[in-house]
Amino acid sequence: MKILTVEQTRALDQYTIEHEPVAPLNLMERAAQAFTDWYTARFDKNRPVRIFCGLGNNGGDGLAIARLLIQLDYTVQTCVVRYAPRESEDFMHNHRRLKLLASIKYIESEQDIPVIRPKEVVIDAILGSGLSRTTEGLVQSVIDAINHSPATVVAVDIASGLFADTANGPNATIVQPDYTVAFQLPKLAFLLPTLSLYVGEWHWVDIGLSRAYIERTPTTYFYTTDQEVRHLLRTRNRFSHKGSFGHALLLVGSYGKIGAGVLASRACLRSGVGLLSVQVPRCGYEILQTSVPEAMCQPDGHLHILTGQPEVEQPELDTFSAVGVGPGIGTAPETLEMLRKLLASVKKPMVIDADAINLIAKNRDLIDKIPKNSILTPHPKEFERLTRRWTSDYDKLGILRDFAQRNRFVVVLKGANTAIATPDGTTHFNSTGNPGMSTGGTGDVLTGILTALLAQGYDPVEAAVLGVFEHGRAGDRAADLRGQIGLTASDVIEALRWD
Ligand SMILES: NC(=O)C1=CN([C@@H]2O[C@H](COP(=O)(O)OP(=O)(O)OC[C@H]3O[C@@H](n4cnc5c(N)ncnc54)[C@H](O)[C@@H]3O)[C@@H](O)[C@H]2O)[C@@H](O)CC1
Numbered sequence: 001m002k003i004l005t006v007e008q009t010r011a012l013d014q015y016t017i018e019h020e021p022v023a024p025l026n027l028m029e030r031a032a033q034a035f036t037d038w039y040t041a042r043f044d045k046n047r048p049v050r051i052f053c054g055l056g057n058n059g060g061d062g063l064a065i066a067r068l069l070i071q072l073d074y075t076v077q078t079c080v081v082r083y084a085p086r087e088s089e090d091f092m093h094n095h096r097r098l099k100l101l102a103s104i105k106y107i108e109s110e111q112d113i114p115v116i117r118p119k120e121v122v123i124d125a126i127l128g129s130g131l132s133r134t135t136e137g138l139v140q141s142v143i144d145a146i147n148h149s150p151a152t153v154v155a156v157d158i159a160s161g162l163f164a165d166t167a168n169g170p171n172a173t174i175v176q177p178d179y180t181v182a183f184q185l186p187k188l189a190f191l192l193p194t195l196s197l198y199v200g201e202w203h204w205v206d207i208g209l210s211r212a213y214i215e216r217t218p219t220t221y222f223y224t225t226d227q228e229v230r231h232l233l234r235t236r237n238r239f240s241h242k243g244s245f246g247h248a249l250l251l252v253g254s255y256g257k258i259g260a261g262v263l264a265s266r267a268c269l270r271s272g273v274g275l276l277s278v279q280v281p282r283c284g285y286e287i288l289q290t291s292v293p294e295a296m297c298q299p300d301g302h303l304h305i306l307t308g309q310p311e312v313e314q315p316e317l318d319t320f321s322a323v324g325v326g327p328g329i330g331t332a333p334e335t336l337e338m339l340r341k342l343l344a345s346v347k348k349p350m351v352i353d354a355d356a357i358n359l360i361a362k363n364r365d366l367i368d369k370i371p372k373n374s375i376l377t378p379h380p381k382e383f384e385r386l387t388r389r390w391t392s393d394y395d396k397l398g399i400l401r402d403f404a405q406r407n408r409f410v411v412v413l414k415g416a417n418t419a420i421a422t423p424d425g426t427t428h429f430n431s432t433g434n435p436g437m438s439t440g441g442t443g444d445v446l447t448g449i450l451t452a453l454l455a456q457g458y459d460p461v462e463a464a465v466l467g468v469f470e471h472g473r474a475g476d477r478a479a480d481l482r483g484q485i486g487l488t489a490s491d492v493i494e495a496l497r498w499d
Pocket residue numbers: 010013014024027028031054055056057058059061083088126127128129130131132133134135136139156157158183
């Protein structure tokens with residue numbers, strides 16, 4: 001699913017108005033109806049509704065929603081925040097219609113701000129995507145009152161005061177909703193971790209804006225949905241055999257961290273790889289052979305760390321269809337040498353994670369040695385070591401895009417809504433996963449999954465988008481079964497399902 005800028009969304013509205021064609025007022029009615037359908041499916045008539053409306057089209061939506069809810073027998077108090085002398089045309093129309101049906105309260109100064117009670121649901125329709133400056137004065141006071149109230153808060157389209165795709169200044173006053181119901185498409189702000197307080201649980205509702213126009217509008221931001229992922233997943237031919245699904249090599253583990261290698265290996269096998277070889281320090285040999293009998297084990301000559309000096313002769317690197325390195329390997333100088341040699345010999349895109357990333361961050365000449373289109377899977381701290389500290393989530397997205405594009409890597413920046421930046425400058429945000437997955441080992445699982453997908457011949461960008469989505473979906477299934485708190489990385493592996 002595409003994420004468009006405010007400007008593009010405005011052009012999309014305009015195109016729909018002219019080409020469907022539909023009168024702006026009817027489009028507003030459609031938006032209000034879609035919001036009302038969402039609302040009535042969740043909140044019953046026992047909860048009094050208080051709608052705060054601004055004077056633009058977001059306020060117009062609020063007035064139309066008030067009318068629709070009153071017609072459905074909800075108890076509604078509408079408050080218009082009169083912060084400016086002028087109203088939009090569609091606001092005025094909806095204002096006239098609502099006045100025929102109910103009384104409207106006007107907030108012209110701070111004294112007019114009502115007391116909001118716990119049982120109420122506040123619908124925030126003060127400012128929408130037309131926000132052009134930081135909130136101040138009366139609007140700020142109303143937003144403060146909403147934020148200090150015990151009521152449930154639902155934002156129409158976007159929380160009042162929040163910019164949809166640019167950074168808010170420091171100390172901005174912004175509504176902190178429990179829910180945001182956006183029209184047609186999600187907004188970039190919804191996907192950024194530091195803005196989550198101003199978004200809450202978010203949903204989008206279809207208001208019938210032109211699909212054709214959305215399709216041909218260029219964007220660099222995407223939100224991965226179930227539907228898109230279904231297109232990526234390949235089905236298996238009845239005549240296929242284990243050779244059809246590649247032979248992966250994982251270089252993992254060190255003394256005390258062989259578990260990371262076990263998790264990556266199990267996840268790799270649960271993700272459809274044909275054959276798996278695993279290189280571990282000698283101390284990991286029996287552990288791996290016992291806990292992952294499906295894998296072949298290549299012990300390193302060193303007892304505790306990976307050095308790349310095999311104990312016995314090993315197959316050439318180019319016999320493997322994909323290589324993954326990093327989980328649990330540590331940062332010993334001998335392991336750095338192993339990584340250096342590995343990067344010099346592997347010609348295909350590979351998966352690079354954890355301590356392999358930390359080693360590269362400290363030895364920056366290695367960046368140029370990484371095969372093009374490789375998948376790097378840093379968490380934010382590792383990514384910061386690899387690049388620089390950022391000043392905001394928007395700054396972070398810029399750094400991410402530039403780093404991926406300049407080096408021609410696929411960079412999977414892990415976190416809520418994991419962001420995947422590609423060599424062509426696009427960023428894909430993931431939609432699956434939950435906070436229960438913030439536990440040791442889930443990153444190792446992802447490395448195993450991605451290596452398996454590369455080994456099966458998936459293009460690196462597709463592998464990253466698909467693998468991250470399925471990793472999160474398995475985490476969601478596991479959380480359904482066990483709850484988020486008790487979730488372990490092994491549960492995620494067991495919950496993987498590729499159909
Ligand atoms: N354009 C369309 O066809 C549709 C628009 N819809 C609604 O329209 C909204 C956008 O409406 P508008 O463009 O009228 O804008 P808003 O309703 O978001 O804002 C109204 C006006 O407030 C002023 N303003 C900006 N920042 C301010 C601030 N900090 N303090 C005080 N005033 C400020 C601006 O002059 C702006 O035009 C969307 O968020 C959505 O809710 C929906 O009705 C769906 C259809």
